[in-house]
Amino acid sequence: MLSRVADSIYWMCRYIERAENIARFIDVNLHLLLDVPIAEAHQWAPLVSVTGDDADFKARYDAPTQVNVVKFLTFDRQNPNSIYSSLWSARENARSVREVISSEMWEQINRSYLMLRDADATDRVAQDPAGFLSHFKKSCHLFAGTMEATMTHGEAWHFGRMGKLIERAEKTSRILDVKYFMLLPRVDYVGSPYDGLQWTALLRSASAFEMYRKKHRTITPEDVAAFLILDCDFPRSMHYCVIKANESLHEITGTPMGEFTNRAEQRLGRLVGELDYSEISEIIAGGLHQYLDSFQARLNDIGAAIHESFFGFGSPVPAP
Amino acid sequence: MKFNGYDTKGYYDELIDGSGRPRPGAMLLIDRIEGLPPGDLARRQQAAEAALMNMGITFAVYGDERGAEKIWPFDLIPRIVEPEDWRRIHAGLRQRIRALNLFIDDVYHDQKIVNDGVVPRDLVESAGAFRRQCMGLSPPGGIWCHVTGTDLVRDDDGTIYVLEDNMRCPSGVSYVLENRQLLKRTFPRVFEASGVLPVVDYPDRLLATLHHVSPVRGEAATAVVLTPGSFNSAYYEHSYLAQQMGIELVEARDLVVSDGYVKMRTTKGLARVDVIYRRIDDDFLDPLAFRADSMLGVPGLFEVYRAGRVALANAPGTGVADDKVIYAYVPKMIRYYLGEDAILPNVPTYLCWQEADRQHVLDRLDKLVVKAANESGGYGMLVGPHATQAERETFAAKIIASPRNYIAQPVVNLSRVPIMAGDHFEGRHVDLRPYILFGEDIFVMPGGLTRVALRKGSLVVNSSQGGGSKDTWVVDAAGASSPSWSVQGM
Numbered sequence: 001m002l003s004r005v006a007d008s009i010y011w012m013c014r015y016i017e018r019a020e021n022i023a024r025f026i027d028v029n030l031h032l033l034l035d036v037p038i039a040e041a042h043q044w045a046p047l048v049s050v051t052g053d054d055a056d057f058k059a060r061y062d063a064p065t066q067v068n069v070v071k072f073l074t075f076d077r078q079n080p081n082s083i084y085s086s087l088w089s090a091r092e093n094a095r096s097v098r099e100v101i102s103s104e105m106w107e108q109i110n111r112s113y114l115m116l117r118d119a120d121a122t123d124r125v126a127q128d129p130a131g132f133l134s135h136f137k138k139s140c141h142l143f144a145g146t147m148e149a150t151m152t153h154g155e156a157w158h159f160g161r162m163g164k165l166i167e168r169a170e171k172t173s174r175i176l177d178v179k180y181f182m183l184l185p186r187v188d189y190v191g192s193p194y195d196g197l198q199w200t201a202l203l204r205s206a207s208a209f210e211m212y213r214k215k216h217r218t219i220t221p222e223d224v225a226a227f228l229i230l231d232c233d234f235p236r237s238m239h240y241c242v243i244k245a246n247e248s249l250h251e252i253t254g255t256p257m258g259e260f261t262n263r264a265e266q267r268l269g270r271l272v273g274e275l276d277y278s279e280i281s282e283i284i285a286g287g288l289h290q291y292l293d294s295f296q297a298r299l300n301d302i303g304a305a306i307h308e309s310f311f312g313f314g315s316p317v318p319a320p
Numbered sequence: 321m322k323f324n325g326y327d328t329k330g331y332y333d334e335l336i337d338g339s340g341r342p343r344p345g346a347m348l349l350i351d352r353i354e355g356l357p358p359g360d361l362a363r364r365q366q367a368a369e370a371a372l373m374n375m376g377i378t379f380a381v382y383g384d385e386r387g388a389e390k391i392w393p394f395d396l397i398p399r400i401v402e403p404e405d406w407r408r409i410h411a412g413l414r415q416r417i418r419a420l421n422l423f424i425d426d427v428y429h430d431q432k433i434v435n436d437g438v439v440p441r442d443l444v445e446s447a448g449a450f451r452r453q454c455m456g457l458s459p460p461g462g463i464w465c466h467v468t469g470t471d472l473v474r475d476d477d478g479t480i481y482v483l484e485d486n487m488r489c490p491s492g493v494s495y496v497l498e499n500r501q502l503l504k505r506t507f508p509r510v511f512e513a514s515g516v517l518p519v520v521d522y523p524d525r526l527l528a529t530l531h532h533v534s535p536v537r538g539e540a541a542t543a544v545v546l547t548p549g550s551f552n553s554a555y556y557e558h559s560y561l562a563q564q565m566g567i568e569l570v571e572a573r574d575l576v577v578s579d580g581y582v583k584m585r586t587t588k589g590l591a592r593v594d595v596i597y598r599r600i601d602d603d604f605l606d607p608l609a610f611r612a613d614s615m616l617g618v619p620g621l622f623e624v625y626r627a628g629r630v631a632l633a634n635a636p637g638t639g640v641a642d643d644k645v646i647y648a649y650v651p652k653m654i655r656y657y658l659g660e661d662a663i664l665p666n667v668p669t670y671l672c673w674q675e676a677d678r679q680h681v682l683d684r685l686d687k688l689v690v691k692a693a694n695e696s697g698g699y700g701m702l703v704g705p706h707a708t709q710a711e712r713e714t715f716a717a718k719i720i721a722s723p724r725n726y727i728a729q730p731v732v733n734l735s736r737v738p739i740m741a742g743d744h745f746e747g748r749h750v751d752l753r754p755y756i757l758f759g760e761d762i763f764v765m766p767g768g769l770t771r772v773a774l775r776k777g778s779l780v781v782n783s784s785q786g787g788g789s790k791d792t793w794v795v796d797a798a799g800a801s802s803p804s805w806s807v808q809g810m
Contacts, residue, residue: 001587006587
């Protein structure tokens, strides 16, 4: 397939995944606020950190209040990672590959965008943020389901899935990074109902609460971290995401698993291998924050390698 | 909603005759519409518009980079073409395309028609789209104009004229296909009972046309659609056609000339391209051959084309035949090449380069339509009766300064079709653009794009100037969907 098209499908899926994650983060925070008496600023500032845009936020907003943060993360068109900007980019990418994706996928992405645009115009979000966010999340899930069911699971689909999973792994690592240290037992909270609520909220941020419960009875910081990093079956855990992204990468190239023919395969395969043989106690002993930070840096590196191996249309071509 | 009180006075109405009765092909439809409960038609119209919006069949509003997008206005009541009209149009367009293609081929080879004094040499060579680079070129099968969209109009006396031959990159066919989808959902029973000829096979026929001219035969041939990119106003159509044909949609940056072939950059390296359905102008195809100052295009593409290693549809240089001055000579071409009289007449045309015509035009600017020879989309045009004195004077000066570049025609009182105007029906002026494919044979799409001037009284149907579209139903006299004329003579 065309390099440009592969590039667009990869980013279309990344942006949809990004928008859905941000919507979920905001939604969970709104709910948590109803249960936990915690200073507003402490509750909302971390959400800006999750998207990695602290500097941009500080430059254009005063305090990290609910109103400001929600605005920054939903409809702020100057914030390239807001829900609006992400979906706009997803749709522009989709438009440029409309002939490759199914009509149903295009129609769904377009409906999501129009819903977002209309919500922005009518101030519906200020009235009922939770209602809006849950509606929006559903529209993203509908896109994922439509893509699964209406598009041939060939090369283009695998590029899309790879983009989605790399974005998801990155977002899970960020939410864990930001929340984990905030939530480590504090003297005044230990054993109080608030403690449990906060950990529950972190799991809910990754849509992981119910699935976690099936695996672990009690909520401990170590088990939560293990679930979100190392679980092989939960579809938002970092380990699961890189395993499946690696599968897609090998489907694209046809290289047998366990071997590599380009830098993307080498780097991604190595990351999967490390996670395969990791234990949570080692990770925490070595410093969770450092671990997650390095994980994100490696995902960036893998993203660059994918670009270089498949999308680089500036590559030299023999003279005519 | 009822049609009593619907006013057809002074114009030819395509659905209702002069005495207020539905024309034969429209009877079922009018019956159905009149039988709908109040408000139902308006609801169907809204549902159709919402569907267009959700399908993203929109164009961006100029100057608003994020946000404002509009659907191209669409009116639910179809335009119906009666069988005897269609038979004439079908035969007339096949004849016209055959002659025009022979003309283009002649212009770039022996120029017999020029040497015989039928068309003046300087008119041909001064046509804006004449390409000297194409002299001596012989495209596969001798076919130059693979895809044409001819604009037809009907005057108040019922005569159907050819208004323009669009032989470069005519657009709009995707609207025909989408409008049909919507109408089938809106009036399923009437549609079936009326025996409307299908348009759905257009993408298949277009692909067959492309394969027909490919240097590589059969299934192995790789055809692509070449688009200027997603900012282009017709991008939706480019993408739609590529999708319907199941071929790649490429931009110039995806293509490169390597080892004497045109190739596209893929995730697995370079892959050869055999046929390019290009939706960009000649000027932007190849900076080495056409415009050195252009950053667009694929350097070296024209050399590959000359060597017969890639086919282009339409061929470069085809535009020489849709110059509005050359247009006036088409009836003569038909006689010259085919020895026949034109089945579909031209609108009478005054050529300002001829002194007598020029004087006549300048004296009657308030009664004529003046057009620049190389403009399209309703630009570079003066509608005399609706213009101000100052506008007429500006045009008079332009005509005197550059007579070769202007023609004038009498105002054609375009025929009308009803549209919904609030709680009643009103007639609005329409034209018709059937699409013609020239491959193994000449295929005329049954129907085409009906453009409608939605503003009351307006004669300008262009989308840039308040025009919308309607579905076009060519009804079968037999009342069943026998494809008798779509295959006639093939």
